[in-house]
Amino acid sequence: MILKCVLIHVFFLSFIIGETDKKKHTQNPRKAFYYSLIPGLGQVYNKKWLKSFAIISSEIIFYQLWQKNLNYYKSYDTSNYPLKKHRYLEKRNKYAWWIGIVYIYSMIDSVVDAHLFEFNNLMEKPIVESLEGVDKNE
16 A cells, blocks of 8 residues: 555656756747748747847838839829939839848848757856766767
8 A cells, every 4th residue: 555655656746846957949940931931920930029020110111112113213204203214213123122132131030040049048058067978088
């Protein structure tokens, strides 16, 4: 009877104590890439809220400027606009390039952030702890 009680206590205590190491939460770079196909969502996945806001707002601003210059170019009249017609075309193309650059940057940034998600926690650990199990005679 006492043996049964001890075994039951040991069995249930093993669930209570369990593994004391915190489970490492890592980000999947592939998942971050797929999220980043929508600008800013890859940064949200990596919990980089400020970067996400900056990327989404810059995409919106560049798109609005692109749209504005496209409308000026299409409805050009020499008496209404201060610049020559080809300048609006150049500005429209410039903002189209910026939209693409920010889009590519956000994709690369989200994948790199996913790879480096645990970097700060890793750097806070002492070096001695990471050398456990290594033969010191080598």
